[in-house]
Amino acid sequence: MRDPAQAILLGALALAGSDFGSIHRGLSPSPFGTEFGTRTRFGDDYGADAPTAENMQRVWDKHVDTKRREKILEPNMDSEAKIQRYTFAANQTLTLGVAAAVNAGQNPETHIRPQRITVNAPGGFAGFGTLDSIKVANVGVIVGGTKDMSDFSANAFDTHLDVPTLSPANRVVAVGTYSGRTPPGYVPGSAFVWCISYTGPASMVA
Numbered sequence: 001m002r003d004p005a006q007a008i009l010l011g012a013l014a015l016a017g018s019d020f021g022s023i024h025r026g027l028s029p030s031p032f033g034t035e036f037g038t039r040t041r042f043g044d045d046y047g048a049d050a051p052t053a054e055n056m057q058r059v060w061d062k063h064v065d066t067k068r069r070e071k072i073l074e075p076n077m078d079s080e081a082k083i084q085r086y087t088f089a090a091n092q093t094l095t096l097g098v099a100a101a102v103n104a105g106q107n108p109e110t111h112i113r114p115q116r117i118t119v120n121a122p123g124g125f126a127g128f129g130t131l132d133s134i135k136v137a138n139v140g141v142i143v144g145g146t147k148d149m150s151d152f153s154a155n156a157f158d159t160h161l162d163v164p165t166l167s168p169a170n171r172v173v174a175v176g177t178y179s180g181r182t183p184p185g186y187v188p189g190s191a192f193v194w195c196i197s198y199t200g201p202a203s204m205v206a
Helices: 004-009 053-073
Strands: 082-096 099-104 116-119 129-135 173-179 191-203
Touching: 004 099, 004 116, 082 099, 082 173, 129 191
Parallel strands: none
Antiparallel strands: 082 191, 099 173, 116 191, 129 173
């Protein structure tokens, strides 16, 4: 019932155009109470279409196209591992114009392997702040030196990373410094929610 190609091979898929499997006149009824190849209560001739290469290819192509469209809504349909692409963030509220240490940590709610880390340094404003370390499950992602926060801007290039897989028991911690500079268009003294986001493949449930 779920494999049209196999159904054709078994003569169980009814399409117009042939009498494959139809009953010959003069034969006695089937011991199962019906005649092989007769019209069923579903309106089909059982085994009505011969399993030609053309028919099998047409049904197979339709089957593949249907699966491809279904996977747009259910990408994990035929997989025992249910993997999506999720994101989570750690936050800290800063006061613009007032230099401050940054130390923001968070645990994910499911297993996730971050492949991109982004920071909302306004407009990629260089000099807004620096990051000394980003530790994922106690593994340092920055393996030397200090990084400007603008390097992790959403508009930055070459930001793809391979970060260890996290479980809900693991914590991500980013440590750095806000310079106290106020980007153009922002008001000194106002509150600014600083965010560092981690995005990548994740399990659908914890």
